Amino acid sequence: MKRSAFGFKGLMQALIVLAVWPVFGALAGFGPPDGPRYGMISGYKFEDLNKNGQDNAEPRLSGWTITLESLGSIPVSRSTQTNSQGSFSFMNLPLQKYRVCEVIPTVTPPWVPSTAVCFDLTLTSTYSYGVAVFGNYRDPNGNLGCTRTQGYWGSSPAGQQRLIELVSGTMTLGNSQYSAAQLDSILDLPTGGNALLILAHQLIAAKLNILNGASGTSVLTTISQADVAIGALVIPPVGSSTVDPSSELGQQMTALATTLDTYNNGNAGVPHCD
Numbered sequence: 268m269k270r271s272a273f274g275f276k277g278l279m280q281a282l283i284v285l286a287v288w289p290v291f292g293a294l295a296g297f298g299p300p301d302g303p304r305y306g307m308i309s310g311y312k313f314e315d316l317n318k319n320g321q322d323n324a325e326p327r328l329s330g331w332t333i334t335l336e337s338l339g340s341i342p343v344s345r346s347t348q349t350n351s352q353g354s355f356s357f358m359n360l361p362l363q364k365y366r367v368c369e370v371i372p373t374v375t376p377p378w379v380p381s382t383a384v385c386f387d388l389t390l391t392s393t394y395s396y397g398v399a400v401f402g403n404y405r406d407p408n409g410n411l412g413c414t415r416t417q418g419y420w421g422s423s424p425a426g427q428q429r430l431i432e433l434v435s436g437t438m439t440l441g442n443s444q445y446s447a448a449q450l451d452s453i454l455d456l457p458t459g460g461n462a463l464l465i466l467a468h469q470l471i472a473a474k475l476n477i478l479n480g481a482s483g484t485s486v487l488t489t490i491s492q493a494d495v496a497i498g499a500l501v502i503p504p505v506g507s508s509t510v511d512p513s514s515e516l517g518q519q520m521t522a523l524a525t526t527l528d529t530y531n532n533g534n535a536g537v538p539h540c541d
Contacts, residue, residue, distance in 0.1 A: 306395030308335065308367055308388055309356035312349045315381040315402035322400060327353025331401075332370040336436040338387065339363025344436065364389040366435050369401040373483040377412060378403040385435055412481035413540035416531045417472035421454025433478040440467060441497030449505050456503060462510040462517035462524075466493055467502045469527035476530075481537050486530045493523045 312328040315321075330348055333355045337343035341361045349355045357367075368385040371378050381402040388397035419426040430447055437444035445453070450471055458464040470493045477483035483490065496519055500508035510517045526535075533539025 304362050304392055304395065305359050306362055306390035306397070307356060307358045307360060308365060308390070308397040308399065309354065310367070310399035310401065311353045311355065312369065312401045312403070313353060315404045318381050318404050320381045320402055322402065325402075328403065329353055331372070333399075333401075334368050334370060334436065335360075336366050336368075337363060338366055360390055362390045362392060362395060365397070367397075367399045368435060369403075371403065371478075371480075373477055373487065376406045377480065377482055379406050379480070411537045412476075412479070413538050414476040414481045414531050414533050415472070415479075415540050416528075417454060417468040420472050420475050421451065421468070427451055429479065430475060433475055438471070438474060439494065440470060440502060441494055442499050443501055443505075445502070445505060452504055453502050460512060461503070462512040462514075462520040463497065463500055463502060463508055465512070466496065466520040466524040466527075469524040469531060470494075470497075472531045473527045476537075483530075485536045486527060489523055489526045489530075493520075493527065496520050496523060 310333075312331045312333075313322045314326040314328055316325050317323060328349060329351050331353075332346055332348055334346045335343065335357045339361070341363055343360065343365070345357055347355050347357065357365075364387060366385055366387050369380070371380065371384065381404055382400065384401070386399040388399065390397055415426065420430055421427070430451060434447040434450060437446055438450060439445075453464070453467055454471060456464060458468065470490065473483070473486055473490060496516065500506070500510070502508065510520060512518065512521055529535050530537065
């Protein structure tokens with residue numbers, strides 16, 4: 268009987284190709300011929316010593332958190348940290364639009380961005396590789412930034428717009444994640460004697476102030492305690508949880524809200540914005 272020209276060697280070669288194709292294809296920005304195509308986004312962080320927003324062979328920054336959120340139809344949410352060379356990468360991404368952001372740590376003196384803190388990148392079959400480069404410098408004057416109240420973030424058109432810019436994905440409150448639109452709806456809802464809402468209003472404002480560049484050193488412990496106090500409760504109007512201010516938990520929440528309100532009003536070591 269005549270042997271097939273394909274033979275055992277050809278079969279093994281085909282199996283090897285099938286085995287490595289998903290990995291190679293994802294890295295190269297190509298998928299299987301009859302399947303979806305994929306791409307990658309990479310970049311790095313550098314210390315912008317001359318504050319010009321451009322990398323002039325300046326030091327790399329390791330250990331910084333970089334987040335990626337899908338702006339397309341396929342949900343994707345990832346985070347990673349820059350390595351010892353300041354580099355990061357997100358691989359095997361469906362071809363669509365993404366937002367890549369740096370998370371600026373809360374330290375004194377603060378890190379100040381010299382580039383955009385978020386980049387919107389679109390991966391296509393033609394351009395399946397995206398690059399995002401983030402630059403930051405330390406403020407030599409130790410500027411602590413400034414804070415604004417929950418009224419600014421919830422009622423002022425400028426504050427509401429800035430909220431959308433700062434929260435491109437979600438913000439964690441307790442054990443739950445809230446979008447910018449949901450945060451705005453929480454801030455817009457009167458507290459009505461609900462200690463959970465009283466705390467949520469001040470906690471959202473404090474977290475937004477920190478995202479906006481204010482030093483949060485003086486309230487980091489309070490913020491952590493507030494998230495623990497909220498726990499699995501889902502804040503109205505997203506959820507329907509209520510806490511009586513006279514209860515033990517309600518008294519704890521009210522006390523935490525008072526501390527955060529002091530910070531948001533510029534009376535805890537960080538000045539209020541003029």
